[in-house]
Amino acid sequence: MKYAYLIFRTDDDSEEDRRVMSSGTQTLADGQAPADFAAARLAQNRIHHSYYTGPRRISYWPHEPGTPLPRTAPATAQHIDG
Structure with a gap:
């Protein structure tokens, strides 16, 4: 199954789409959660x-x-926050 993702900074008051650090899609390996x-x-x-070094999601x-x-x-x- 293919999943999309967005990784963005969470330490700033700007709009979410302005904080995006990475985005894309990936097909998960068989059995991968x-x-x-x-x-x-x-x-x-x-x-x-x-x-x-700040927080991201x-x-x-x-x-x-x-x-x-x-x-x-x-x-x-x-x-997931990290």
């Missing part, structure tokens, strides 16, 4: 964006192939 996928993406984001949700990636997470998205 969505929360495990999200935690791994969040950890990878910390490495790739090590200049930013990943929002993730099932993504239908061929649909555009929204600029903000839908209300049905799951979240």
Whole structure:
């Protein structure tokens, strides 16, 4: 199953779409739990964006192939803070 994600800063009062650090889609491996996928993406984001040491959140949700990636997470998205 394919999941979309948005990783954004949570320490600032600006609009959510202005705080996005990373976004994309990924097909989960067979048997991979969505929360495990999200935690791994969040950890990878910390490495790739090590200049930013503040709090961040990943929002993730099932993504239908061929649909555009929204600029903000839908209300049905799951979240992990890290």
